[in-house]
């Protein structure tokens with residue numbers, strides 16, 4: 046029996062591409078505004094986005110959100126959640142994630158599709174916003190290193206929340222980057238234990254969700 | 255008005271009645287006994303006892319997809335719920351509205367590894383549109399009403415309501431449906447006017463257009479299908495349908511190019527490849543349809559009408575997304591079409607149709623049935639079509655080659671008559687789904703086109719069929735192979751047929767007889783018509799063992815990861831194919 050050409054089949058299989066192809070997408074002859082910049086490489090296209098999600102405060106809602114990220118292979122850099130309205134019926138989930146613009150768009154659409162999700166806001170896209178994180182950092186060390194730790198804490202305006210002869214616990218609030226650099230400096234001065242809250246974020250200006 | 259007090263189990267029944275449910279598919283067990291007791295004491299709802307909970311969900315799917323109503327399932331906790339998971343996933347992938355009520359161990363035992371306990375909401379979270387655990391009887395009615403709303407609105411899907419046994423016993427308030435919608439879940443059904451305007455402009459200008467019609471049209475309902483048909487006819491454009499969209503537009507219409515995608519027609523796939531404007535109505539750019547993404551319809555402007563924003567730009571970046579319900583969107587497009595008195599570019603269209611006719615002339619579904627040789631599966635399905643097309647016939651399928659041949663050779667001129675598992679591709683879907691269809695349409699002809707391997711996956715449903723005397727016809731395309739697997743092994747794994755031979759098959763004729771059904775067999779081409787006639791003449795259920803050639807392959811085929819214009823035509827067409835491939839890339 047004549048078989049379909051092996052060459053065609055081989056080509057078909059070897060040219061299998063992952064779902065996202067950063068190559069120039071094919072566009073039609075109709076001008077519908079600027080095409081997204083697709084000429085970049087995949088890693089150049091990865092963007093970090095901070096997304097605020099307002100959800101009904103009901104059991105399982107966090108599992109839904111997290112399951113969505115793990116099930117669809119999205120990335121979670123940070124996730125925080127707490128009730129935010131007076132009667133505690135609505136919670137706000139702050140998510141820091143990363144992906145190509147197409148993936149970020151998918152993440153938001155997928156979140157919005159969950160039944161208990163009331164609102165999804167991409168703070169990164171919507172403009173200027175504030176991001177804060179709190180960390181408790183325990184530094185165990187002695188002698189000169191202790192003094193140096195205190196000096197650096199002062200520069201960073203970290204508060205000393207607990208002291209023993211051989212250790213400090215510093216409390217520090219700030220941007221995630223600020224926390225990163227503080228922790229990095231502390232690591233040079235002793236053994237360090239870190240507890241971080243994850244990022245909370247809010248848009249600047251007078252508009253409230 | 256004060257609400258009525260009743261037991262949780264009675265609330266379940268009353269909620270279902272108020273939702274207009276007349277039949278449910280289920281299987282009893284310890285954790286749902288109170289509900290079964292309440293069922294016993296009433297006459298409004300009919301219960302169909304299936305023989306496996308997976309089948310209950312598929313039956314509900316068949317019921318839902320052939321009626322446009324929500325299909326309802328009732329199963330017990332633990333194994334009842336876990337058995338339902340495949341069906342729920344199937345319904346999720348194919349957007350079928352199903353409400354599945356599961357029993358749960360009493361609230362105070364949850365988390366204690368109690369007898370037949372499982373984390374039903376945890377297990378079904380990723381395979382449902384939404385799910386609920388009801389711990390408070392006063393919220394039971396509200397939750398069930400909400401479950402129906404969520405299942406049926408927007409992009410439909412399965413919803414699970416998990417009800418602990420103590421909640422079924424306890425007295426609580428009944429609340430009737432309120433019809434007020436939902437605080438956080440509000441699907442967009444009406445499109446933006448501006449998007450409609452731009453879509454109309456693009457459609458009006460098109461020179462090589464194609465309608466790419468999907469299951470969303472079926473989901474949207476009969477009026478949506480009629481409007482889509484009207485739009486296709488008024489524009490005079492060619493239309494192709496996905497596996498899930500078959501029936502939206504009549505297959506026998508000249509403007510229909512048949513199905514597209516992996517096993518779609520040559521003309522449909524080449525027209526997709528060469529179009530300048532693609533109008534996707536309720537389809538989701540599935541990878542079985544697009545083939546290689548960077549070669550998918552290059553140089554086309556893509557309009558995508560879909561109710562689910564997450565379907566947009568998921569696989570294919572489109573130029574004009576229109577979020578909304580097909581019915582509302584197409585209604586508006588038609589209205590603007592009339593108001594603006596649009597006439598398409600006829601000379602360009604004539605040229606386009608001329609090219610399409612050349613592709614059609616390849617006759618990609620051609621096969622030759624000689625009198626002496628074994629029955630060709632294509633021939634069997636073609637004859638089945640010819641002999642049943644004038645009746646109100648519903649066709650369900652299992653999964654495999656027979657499913658694709660059914661899609662290619664059974665032409666659907668009406669929506670809601672085609673039931674198949676597309677997204678999940680669940681072997682064992684066809685028989686229980688036929689049960690659901692037959693329950694909904696007792697006087698219609700319901701045929702499960704099956705493979706000999708798939709049919710064994712839910713064969714126990716013959717017992718359900720026997721119990722309710724459902725006249726379902728099972729038309730087994732028996733090639734003694736998991737044909738679809740064998741085909742891939744032949745083409746891609748050096749013909750090493752690893753574990754794909756159907757050994758140890760039952761005698762299907764005797765099997766039928768053992769369930770009180772009629773068993774028939776055809777082994778030669780000249781017996782096919784006669785066996786089909788006997789099948790149609792029988793009042794009750796029938797199993798036909800259509801013994802076909804063993805090594806037939808299903809063509810056309812676009813191998814995974816290939817482009818539409820790299821379509822394989824199979825042994826008959828391949829020579830031409832190689833020669834013209836260069837040319838196809840050029841035009």
Ligand SMILES: Cc1cc2nc3c(=O)[nH]c(=O)nc-3n(C[C@H](O)[C@H](O)[C@H](O)COP(=O)(O)OP(=O)(O)OC[C@H]3O[C@@H](n4cnc5c(N)ncnc54)[C@H](O)[C@@H]3O)c2cc1C
Pocket residue numbers: 347348349408409410467468469470471473474495496497498499513514515516517518536537538539540542543559560561562565578579580581653654657658675676677678679680738
């Ligand atoms: C063995 C096998 C082979 C297959 N080969 C093929 C093949 O060759 N060709 C093929 O086409 N398929 C094939 N399939 C099926 C394929 O896997 C997909 O299931 C199918 O292509 C999806 O169809 P669809 O795009 O119409 O989407 P569906 O799965 O039907 O999804 C419907 C879309 O419409 C949207 N929608 C729902 N309701 C509405 C509404 N009211 N208004 C607007 N939008 C709405 C949804 O959001 C969704 O995006 C095959 C399956 C199997 C098992």
Ligand SMILES: Cc1ncc(C[n+]2csc(CCOP(=O)(O)OP(=O)(O)O)c2C)c(N)n1
Pocket residue numbers: 652653654655656657679680681682704705706707708709731733735736737738739
């Ligand atoms: C539950 C399940 N298991 C495995 C598969 C993979 N699979 C797809 S088609 C197929 C073979 C089907 O054989 P048969 O029912 O005889 O149909 P044929 O292809 O021969 O027409 C298999 C195993 C599947 N789709 N579903």
Ligand SMILES: [Mg+2]
Pocket residue numbers: 654705706707731732733734735736737
């Ligand atoms: Mg088979």
